[in-house]
Amino acid sequence: xxxxxxxxxxxxxxxxxxxxxxxxxxxxxxxxxxxxxxxxxxxxxxxxxxxxxxxxxxxxxxxxxxxxxxxxxxxxxxxxxxxxxxxxxxxxxxxxxxxxxxxxxxxxxxxxxxxxxxxxxxxxxxxxxxxxxxxxxxxxxxxxxxxxxxxxxxxxxxxxxxxxxxxxxxxxxxxxxxxxxxxxxxxxxxxxxxxxxxxxxxxxxxxxxxxxxxxxxxxxxxxxxxxxxxxxxxxxxxxxxxxxxxxxxxxxxxxxxxxxxxxxxxxxxxxxxxxxxxxxxxxxxxxxxxxxxxxxxxxxxxxxxxxxxxxxxxxxxxxxxxxxxxxxxxxxxxxxxxxxxxxxxxxxxxxxxxxxxxxxxxxxxxxxxxxxxxxxxxxxxxxxxxxxxxxxxxxxxxxxxxxxxxxxxxxxxxxxxxxxxxxxxxxxxxxxxxxxxxxxxx
Amino acid sequence: xxxxxxxxxxxxxxxxxxxxxxxxxxxxxxxxxxxxxxxxxxxxxxxxxxxxxxxxxxxxxxxxxxxxxxxxxxxxxxxxxxxxxxxxxxxxxxxxxxxxxxxxxxxxxxxxxxxxxxxxxxxxxxxxxxxxxxxxxxxxxxxxxxxxxxxxxxxxxxxxxxxxxxxxxxxxxxxxxxxxxxxxxxxxxxxxxxxxxxxxxxxxxxxxxxxxxxxxxxxxxxxxxxxxxxxxxxxxxxxxxxxxxxxxxxxxxxxxxxxx
Numbered sequence: 001x002x003x004x005x006x007x008x009x010x011x012x013x014x015x016x017x018x019x020x021x022x023x024x025x026x027x028x029x030x031x032x033x034x035x036x037x038x039x040x041x042x043x044x045x046x047x048x049x050x051x052x053x054x055x056x057x058x059x060x061x062x063x064x065x066x067x068x069x070x071x072x073x074x075x076x077x078x079x080x081x082x083x084x085x086x087x088x089x090x091x092x093x094x095x096x097x098x099x100x101x102x103x104x105x106x107x108x109x110x111x112x113x114x115x116x117x118x119x120x121x122x123x124x125x126x127x128x129x130x131x132x133x134x135x136x137x138x139x140x141x142x143x144x145x146x147x148x149x150x151x152x153x154x155x156x157x158x159x160x161x162x163x164x165x166x167x168x169x170x171x172x173x174x175x176x177x178x179x180x181x182x183x184x185x186x187x188x189x190x191x192x193x194x195x196x197x198x199x200x201x202x203x204x205x206x207x208x209x210x211x212x213x214x215x216x217x218x219x220x221x222x223x224x225x226x227x228x229x230x231x232x233x234x235x236x237x238x239x240x241x242x243x244x245x246x247x248x249x250x251x252x253x254x255x256x257x258x259x260x261x262x263x264x265x266x267x268x269x270x271x272x273x274x275x276x277x278x279x280x281x282x283x284x285x286x287x288x289x290x291x292x293x294x295x296x297x298x299x300x301x302x303x304x305x306x307x308x309x310x311x312x313x314x315x316x317x318x319x320x321x322x323x324x325x326x327x328x329x330x331x332x333x334x335x336x337x338x339x340x341x342x343x344x345x346x347x348x349x350x351x352x353x354x355x356x357x358x359x360x361x362x363x364x365x366x367x368x369x370x371x372x373x374x375x376x377x378x379x380x381x382x383x384x385x386x387x388x389x390x391x392x393x394x395x396x397x398x399x400x401x402x403x404x405x406x407x408x409x410x411x412x413x414x415x416x417x418x419x420x421x422x423x424x425x426x427x428x429x430x431x432x433x434x435x436x437x438x439x440x441x442x
Numbered sequence: 443x444x445x446x447x448x449x450x451x452x453x454x455x456x457x458x459x460x461x462x463x464x465x466x467x468x469x470x471x472x473x474x475x476x477x478x479x480x481x482x483x484x485x486x487x488x489x490x491x492x493x494x495x496x497x498x499x500x501x502x503x504x505x506x507x508x509x510x511x512x513x514x515x516x517x518x519x520x521x522x523x524x525x526x527x528x529x530x531x532x533x534x535x536x537x538x539x540x541x542x543x544x545x546x547x548x549x550x551x552x553x554x555x556x557x558x559x560x561x562x563x564x565x566x567x568x569x570x571x572x573x574x575x576x577x578x579x580x581x582x583x584x585x586x587x588x589x590x591x592x593x594x595x596x597x598x599x600x601x602x603x604x605x606x607x608x609x610x611x612x613x614x615x616x617x618x619x620x621x622x623x624x625x626x627x628x629x630x631x632x633x634x635x636x637x638x639x640x641x642x643x644x645x646x647x648x649x650x651x652x653x654x655x656x657x658x659x660x661x662x663x664x665x666x667x668x669x670x671x672x673x674x675x676x677x678x679x680x681x682x683x684x685x686x687x688x689x690x691x692x693x694x695x696x697x698x699x700x701x702x
């Protein structure tokens with residue numbers, strides 16, 4: 001080595017190369033984070049931009065007259081007789097009301113009756129009928145209601161439908177949009193926040209404007225309850241036994257390997273299992289939250305067991321020694337000392353498992369939860385069979401809506417994804433908060 | 443040798459031909475020792491000589507290790523603690539243990555000490571339990587330092603205080619024997635001095651058995667010393683005798699610093 005090489009003020013080649021390598025590595029890392037962040041931003045912005053429309057809805061305020069002659073021919077106000085008037089009996093009333101409103105505002109239009117009909121959602125007649133049947137005294141008078149506008153009109157106010165696209169559309173016309181614009185200027189048509197999206201059940205292919213997530217949210221909620229009630233105690237009990245009590249031998253090794261393998265099994269396999277065991281063998285009702293919850297429980301169990309075991313393992317052995325040395329039994333040492341220390345890890349694992357289950361679609365398709373559920377299942381309003389009625393789930397509802405033809409459903413699907421993401425974000429936040437809360441105790 | 447022990451004090455622990463195996467390896471070979479009550483007995487020896495293993499036999503903490511097998515007899519007050527009818531949980535309430543690294547529960551100071559009495563039902567009511575806690579903390583020479591903050595976490599104390607808390611926790615179940623596995627090895631000299639002083643006072647009420655790496659510590663605090671080497675009990679006798687006139691050359695080599 002020469003004397004100049006010993007100067008600390010001059011970096012030798014080796015140091016320069018090491019510094020350059022470190023710099024490169026940092027650049028790679030930053031690049032990787034950048035790509036991940038970009039992907040997240042793209043995902044969120046695309047979902048938000050296409051889905052935020054689902055949270056507002058266009059309504060038409062109409063004063064509809066309810067002629068006795070049409071709705072109550074017998075004059076007896078017999079509910080059974082009145083119920084014989086179908087939604088087809090109510091639709092013309094709404095059309096008349098809208099035509100009257102158009103005439104009052106002095107809008108001249110060449111729209112035919114059929115075209116005016118098309119401006120009002122097909123759901124509107126149904127809700128008017130329900131309202132009248134619930135309040136028979138209204139018959140003979142007039143009722144003012146906010147009824148849903150048709151999906152195309154709604155789309156026009158959200159920018160999805162334009163004059164150009166309407167010209168090519170058999171379901172609407174530029175003239176209808178022009179009239180709608182005049183009505184909106186007069187305050188008859190209004191777009192506002194749409195609670196129905198969160199509360200209403202699904203709707204048929206022709207009426208995307210009426211479709212909501214109510215049943216899907218309830219179904220998901222019930223399934224999560226089933227998963228929580230079953231998977232948490234079973235998973236935690238299994239992990240405690242395996243980690244703290246089970247003798248270390250070939251059998252316990254085998255069980256351990258199999259649990260790890262189960263965690264990696266594709267979720268659709270659990271769907272097949274659920275179909276075979278819970279529906280075909282046990283005869284439970286298909287597409288019910290109970291079966292969905294059971295399948296998701298099977299799927300979530302390995303996740304919970306693995307994270308719980310990791311949490312138990314991370315508790316220092318000195319705590320177990322300390323408890324045993326003062327004369328605690330094995331079980332006392334686990335339940336009094338080890339479990340409380342492992343609780344944050346267990347909770348985090350459970351909530352992450354639940355979040356995974358909440359977003360799971362494939363196994364639910366196999367057990368029939370892809371069903372189109374038009375009405376709130378009777379059980380949701382009655383006492384029996386709370387978990388046994390047909391329902392759907394949030395991710396399945398997204399899947400369902402993306403398959404529908406009407407572009408209004410694409411917006412609904414994105415809106416449903418936003419709801420799902422909000423639920424997931426809330427659950428993860430809860431997981432983090434719980435973890436902090438328990439860790440901060442000392 | 444047996445004669446000198448019986449004349450010195452009442453016999454507390456008597457081990458006969460104890461052997462400990464970990465799987466196929468033998469950790470302790472044929473150890474027989476008589477430990478008197480109300481005294482401090484030190485186990486010394488180089489690392490891996492089996493002194494901690496033997497200590498852990500005395501409260502059956504080795505039971506928690508699956509592959510560990512203990513043969514021979516260990517009698518405490520004449521009762522065989524490895525008898526089938528002996529529940530180790532009951533035994534451990536009678537034979538307290540303090541570990542190398544202070545390991546308080548991540549709970550309050552009060553709860554740390556109260557835990558043992560609680561699970562053994564030693565207190566009739568809350569006031570009673572409070573008295574037990576106070577008494578244990580006083581005996582561990584910690585009461586004056588923590589009496590105003592019994593609710594604060596035990597893990598927030600200094601290392602020496604934590605170790606005294608662990609001693610208080612062990613005392614709280616009113617054991618008769620107190621096992622200490624290198625209780626000062628993680629502590630600074632001042633904390634070590636406090637613990638040593640404490641051990642000297644504990645001797646009046648308990649049979650203390652301490653494993654230590656420090657020969658000076660053994661010389662300072664113990665009345666009896668046992669020297670272990672490679673799983674054998676090489677020499678056992680009065681501390682003064684071991685450190686001044688060891689019978690075995692290996693003991694002499696160890697205490698003069700030539701092995702270990």
